[in-house]
Amino acid sequence: MRLGNATSSGSRGVSRSWKQRVLGLTAAALVLPVSAGIAGGVATASPIHGAPVLSAPSGGFEELIVPSGMGPIKVQVQWAARGGNAALYLLDGLRARNDRNAWSFETNALQQFAGDNVTLVMPVGGQSSFYSDWYAPSNFNGQKTTYKWETFLTKELPAFLANYGVSPTNNAIAGLSMGGSAALTLAAYHRDQFKAAAAYSGYLNISAPGMREAIRIAMLDAGRFNVDSMWGPPWSPNWLRNDPFVFAPKLKGLPLYISAASGLPGPYDRPTSALGVYNTANGMALEALALVNTRAFQIRLATLGVPARFEFPAAGTHSWKYWEAELFKSRDMFLDVLNAR
Template sequence: MRFGKAVAPKGDRPGKSRTGTPRGWRHRILAVGAAALVLPIAAGAAPTAFAAPLSAPALRAPAGGYEELMVPSQMGPVKVQVQWAKHGGSAALYLLDGMAARDDKNAWSFETNAMQQFENDNVTLVMPVGGMSSFYTDWMAPSNINGQKTTYKWETFLTEELPNFLAGYGVSKTNNGIVGLSMSGSAALSLAALHRDQFKYAGSFSGALNLSQPGMREAVRMSMLRWGAFSADSLAPPWSPQWLRMDPFTVAPQLKGLPMRISVGSGLPGKHDSPQSADQVFNTGVGMGIEAVTLISTRSFEKRLRSIGIPATFDFPATGTHSWKYWEDQLWAGRPQILSALGA
């Protein structure tokens, strides 16, 4: 697991000239002067990283492989699972977790075969860890009912802190896609709308895409209590414009020209539903109900886009509940469009 920023390759580190001969006396004087500037810093707090020389080559993303990074943020260090682009390309696809996001792994990495889907493609998968019930937005305050210590600042992390950090590995800050499911389906579209300079593709699977329609804020409030006992009022007060800002239905005009894939099932059990116990039957029933609600919301969003002349790829399978294997299928179906949009 890496902390801090990537450094330049060993061949570019100071010490010898490009010909391999020792540097002259003038270089030694400069080195002593540089050391004198560094020592006062070392006497205080050690810096986390040193800036690369202006002459250093641009860093490239590692060619393939998997890594876990700890990324500094206002929320403290955030774990990010990364599968590097196969050939060291700079494009990246952000995969956001759902309402029940865990603190150890992003569910895309173990509930689906997302990593296998893209392992031979020239795009880096970026899977932030954490964010239960966060809607991946910047909150007003820590949750006031579950003892949360820090204020969620997920929009800032995903659009400033994380891309700036990944740029040190050669990952582009302007050629990214973003995909979410359920809670993060709405987040993926709203973040893409608000940060068009960063995202070139967006996908929402079973997302609530009209948070302003009657009953949706109440549903959000109940869901946040169910997963982690988080307070919706700490996200934003009921009268706050933040609710409109994080609503894809409201920011839809800003999605013009953005390739998108938006899908939701009917709520009827399908090929990935085979409950074998009472608990599984109950969970399937819950998944049916949630998918039915998101279907209504997504259909409403479809009409919204059509009314303002914005095309998108919509998929409404005849079956499918609110569960990971259906979202895995949708990611695979969207893969060609993702690679095309990112030039990967």
Template sequence: MRDGSVTVLGDTANEEHSLTDTGVSEVRPRKRIGRLRRAAMALGLSIALPLGLAVVAVGPTANAAFDPGAQDVWADSAMGPIKSRVWRASDGNRNKVVYLLDGLRARTDLNGWEIETNVGPFLASQGINVVMPVGGQSSFYTDWYAPSNFNGQKTTYKWETFLTQNLPDRLAAGDLGFSRSRVGVVGISMGGSAALTLAAYHPNQFSYAGSLSGYLNISAPGMREAIRVAMLDSGGYNVDSMWGPPWNPAWLRNDPFVFAPRLRDNGTRVWVSAASGLPGVYNTPQTPIDYFNTATGMGLEALALANSRAFQVRMASIGANNVTYNFPAQGTHMWGYWQDQIYNMKNDLYANIG
């Protein structure tokens, strides 16, 4: 992709879109009945099979989960000490840095990127310092209003503050000395929308944002209800403790479809990817639970694709030309496909950070 251009990779869409006066995307399919049926099916799957389930069905792993080549870096925060895993760039530079954000079922011991992929050492070998924050299940990496009152959460999530203040302070200090500006942030699923949000509101820190199978139109019909159900399933979290009830302005503040002009005006380099939902090379189900998770991943990825396509139309409607879109013809909501996207975006990422 070159500056001043919009790149679409694997573009097989056959929809027509428009924006209403209220900024809500309307999809006007050429084959209306079939596409509406598929959209309804995807939405139904997203509610019945919540958004976090497919992250469990990761397929073949690329490493042994814990990488001794990384180091633990702890940073204090309002949530207590938070661990990140860090891979230093092989060439020793301290300017090219990317944060990799996890999905809805983020664990407290390791980031899913480390557990399921080899992108930490890979990007480090390419001259990029990699930072993987650990934790944040169902957090959307945002600052919550209050602790979740459904599951006895003790502290209020303050992930946006952590990622934009506490963590960069720690990374800039001591033996690390990492740059605080022109940093990249890339996330999957829940972390995809969060990556775009962080870049939109903190342009002095983030010059690059990537959403892989992210939900970029959360004000669309059914999305807020789907997120509510997903967060209950993933840890029993109450979404009202995050952004308040559905009519609270915080929902709009964190919706990439709504804040798209910020990304355009900031000049943020953006990478958006979502696959078709059709099984591909990483889908090799053998047991009943494998087939269940594959079906779940198909529905989730179809929903992510619909969201990402809506975001594409929104950016085009406001004249934004700073986005690369990659829509593979095959792929479900799985780590193998997200690892492939990191390999695809590596050159673009390297050129636009540091």
């Protein structure tokens, strides 16, 4: 399964046994394998650039190797068409690969922004990381280093890109599923860096009943990562720090685009095999869970008086072509906020 990288409130009268069955189905959906061939490949080498060029190259695609406390990190970039200083960070899902960011090949994101004066920044790696700073390496899978993705994305990477004329403060951020939750987290706590944020099919109510357990199971399935190494045990305050439902007041004044589809099969769901049917069913369950989270988050923002644009397509599963369409619908917001047309 991909908690965000697929093919890639009920009444008080509900019985206890029904609730248990729903929780069981949710956890099962989060751990089902989504497709063949989703394991990350080995990162290919790219040269580390030497002397800064002082201004961003005009257009073109490049793979950078960026130094970090986690070791060298590959970052795919499509430079702003006319050398502008704006950047849009695109975050991957739970099963982020080690060779490419899926936005670069599962969608037409590069083509969508090819003529725009904004640099697309697509970090590679971070499977099951939630793009967070972890407490320790995962002790279940022999991880050698401690994930420090928040530090990388908000300090090390913007400082590196500044050598190429990309502003550390004229940025926006978007992501799907795991990356959608993370995009809102990073934008909320780093308002000096990010001027807008989007979450597509994100899990935005992490403290809801069953969600912490589901995330634990999903991360075990996606690389045998121990969630306690990330945010600590379920009672740790770091869970609340990373829950969009909890930190929602910090988003006030930030342009937001939030979406989740119904989970019903749509135009991009055309399974032609038993595996395809299985994957579609899994994508339906994952998107339905994202929809419940997103509807709760919508009510939360409305209660706080925090404006946001919400989109709820009538059809669509947890898969890339639907996120491609949502990226396009949020494109104008990014270009306007970043002055990147």
